[in-house]
Amino acid sequence: MLVDSHCHLNRLKLKEGETLDDIVQFxxxxxxxxxxxxxxxxxxxxxxxxxxAKYDDVSVSCGVHPLDLEKPYQxxxxxxxxxxxxxxxxxxxxxxxxxxKDTIAVQQASFRDHIRVAKECNKxxxxxxxxxxxxxxxxxxxxxxxxxxxxMHCFTESLEMAEAAMALGFYVSFSGIxxxxxxxxxxxxxxxxxxxxxxxxxxxxxxxxxxYRGKPNQPGYVKEVxxxxxxxxxxxxxxxxxxxxxxxYRLFPLAKREG
Numbered sequence: 624m625l626v627d628s629h630c631h632l633n634r635l636k637l638k639e640g641e642t643l644d645d646i647v648q649f650x651x652x653x654x655x656x657x658x659x660x661x662x663x664x665x666x667x668x669x670x671x672x673x674x675x676a677k678y679d680d681v682s683v684s685c686g687v688h689p690l691d692l693e694k695p696y697q698x699x700x701x702x703x704x705x706x707x708x709x710x711x712x713x714x715x716x717x718x719x720x721x722x723x724k725d726t727i728a729v730q731q732a733s734f735r736d737h738i739r740v741a742k743e744c745n746k747x748x749x750x751x752x753x754x755x756x757x758x759x760x761x762x763x764x765x766x767x768x769x770x771x772x773x774x775m776h777c778f779t780e781s782l783e784m785a786e787a788a789m790a791l792g793f794y795v796s797f798s799g800i801x802x803x804x805x806x807x808x809x810x811x812x813x814x815x816x817x818x819x820x821x822x823x824x825x826x827x828x829x830x831x832x833x834x835y836r837g838k839p840n841q842p843g844y845v846k847e848v849x850x851x852x853x854x855x856x857x858x859x860x861x862x863x864x865x866x867x868x869x870x871x872y873r874l875f876p877l878a879k880r881e882g
Contacts, residue, residue, distance in 0.1 A: 625654055627658045630841075632842070650845075656868070658682070661859055662683065668704055671683065702740050702743065705743075713740055716751065719751060742767065747874055759788070772791070772794075773794070781808075798823075800861065
């Protein structure tokens with residue numbers, strides 16, 4: 624069995640006649656036993672939670688993405704939502720200087736907010752980071768994020784950054800980007816990251832792996848990500864699935880298991 628450690632089920636653009644039930648059932652048919660549906664704004668969190676509540680094999684996180692900070696959020700609302708029994712993680716949060724250098728101060732303040740909330744409710748963090756390696760690691764250290772740990776999701780940065788994150792108790796998650804032709808440097812990172820620190824994800828509906836690249840992504844396609852990484856690491860698909868699934872539940876112990 625396999626886990627999609629990061630998806631956005633509420634943001635899937637369904638085909639005519641298609642339902643979320645179809646998406647979840649397809650994932651189950653491919654032995655995906657659990658999916659973590661990740662929040663990017665507080666405004667959408669309640670509806671996201673309601674949409675997936677009927678699925679025992681879907682968990683939720685709560686947070687505000689660094690590129691979704693145009694509208695200020697209430698710190699108290701973040702605290703309240705994240706404290707919910709159905710929330711297994713805080714995020715996604717982090718820093719993205721690639722798309723937005725004008726909001727660096729706001730991003731950093733929000734990032735610190737999320738780490739403080741994660742520590743308050745003793746839940747792991749889901750980190751988005753792009754072109755902000757030094758600041759991401761510095762803030763994680765300054766705010767004591769090693770107390771709760773977390774995952775560097777959809778990782779595309781350097782091995783040095785991965786090692787710095789792992790030293791703080793974080794996992795490193797790889798998405799369909801690992802299958803892209805121009806991702807040779809990322810493949811070298813994946814080869815170097817120990818199996819017991821790896822998670823796999825789709826980040827659906829974005830970043831579909833080869834051979835689905837360019838199409839809408841969905842949790843069922845995490846199998847292609849896992850198969851690719853298994854080959855890269857020189858282990859069987861079954862072994863990779865077993866270890867990454869164990870890693871997921873170790874990091875997210877509050878995640879609901881099917882049945």
